[in-house]
Amino acid sequence: MTARVKICGLTRPAHVQAVAECGAAYAGFVFFAKSPRNVSIAQARDLALTLKPGVAKVGLVVNATNDELDAILAEVPLDMLQLHGKESPARVAEIRARYGLPVMKAVGVADAADLDQLAAYEAVADQILVDAKAPKGADLPGGNGLSFDWTLIADRKWSKPWMLAGGLTPENVALAIEKTGATQVDVSSGVEAAPGQKDDALVRAFVAAAAYS
Numbered sequence: 001m002t003a004r005v006k007i008c009g010l011t012r013p014a015h016v017q018a019v020a021e022c023g024a025a026y027a028g029f030v031f032f033a034k035s036p037r038n039v040s041i042a043q044a045r046d047l048a049l050t051l052k053p054g055v056a057k058v059g060l061v062v063n064a065t066n067d068e069l070d071a072i073l074a075e076v077p078l079d080m081l082q083l084h085g086k087e088s089p090a091r092v093a094e095i096r097a098r099y100g101l102p103v104m105k106a107v108g109v110a111d112a113a114d115l116d117q118l119a120a121y122e123a124v125a126d127q128i129l130v131d132a133k134a135p136k137g138a139d140l141p142g143g144n145g146l147s148f149d150w151t152l153i154a155d156r157k158w159s160k161p162w163m164l165a166g167g168l169t170p171e172n173v174a175l176a177i178e179k180t181g182a183t184q185v186d187v188s189s190g191v192e193a194a195p196g197q198k199d200d201a202l203v204r205a206f207v208a209a210a211a212y213s
């Protein structure tokens with residue numbers, strides 16, 4: 001099985017180049033001030049414009065207001081929004097209608113009870129991102145390099161396209177795909193030399209591992 005890969009948290013043109021060259025399907029830009037991967041609107045615009053067609057540009061936001069989204073989307077040519085905060089199903093639907101862009105809603109999973117919220121989001125989002133739930137008090141709602149028990153979703157039937165995230169690395173992504181049946185995977189910290197610094201060799205190794213799993 002070949003999984004489509006999203007590399008999230010790109011901050012430099014060289015990283016964008018590496019992502020495009022190695023065959024990733026999605027490139028993610030983080031608009032969240034607390035993240036070591038945060039980019040300004042101007043930076044994101046420059047990075048997005050260097051990407052070749054065929055790589056979907058995803059803007060990650062956390063509980064963003066309409067004003068914040070207006071400002072981002074006026075400048076950055078995004079193909080998809082990733083909502084990684086506590087956005088309700090109604091807010092997901094509102095954003096999707098207002099901006100006319102596909103929306104991927106992140107859902108944090110730590111145990112089986114966390115899966116109960118999936119149906120409401122599947123009804124309104126274009127894609128679901130299944131991530132590890134951030135620990136209480138964590139600065140970031142994602143991008144923490146933590147994984148969850150993949151067996152929780154092993155037999156799940158999905159009504160929308162979905163992506164697996166959380167603590168994925170070049171070493172474990174093949175097993176994660178095997179255990180969950182994911183056809184799309186998302187990684188941020190697992191392909192970094194330091195927080196916010198993508199490592200081209202790790203990016204290439206991750207995409208190769210996801211392709212030949």
Ligand SMILES: O=C(O)c1ccccc1N[C@@H]1O[C@H](COP(=O)(O)O)[C@@H](O)[C@H]1O
Nearest residue numbers: 008035142143145165166167187188189
């Ligand atoms: O990457 C970030 O800095 C980030 C900040 C705020 C919310 C989400 C963030 N990243 C997303 O988190 C998951 C898992 O990341 P990791 O591979 O475990 O580091 C992924 O979907 C990123 O897009």
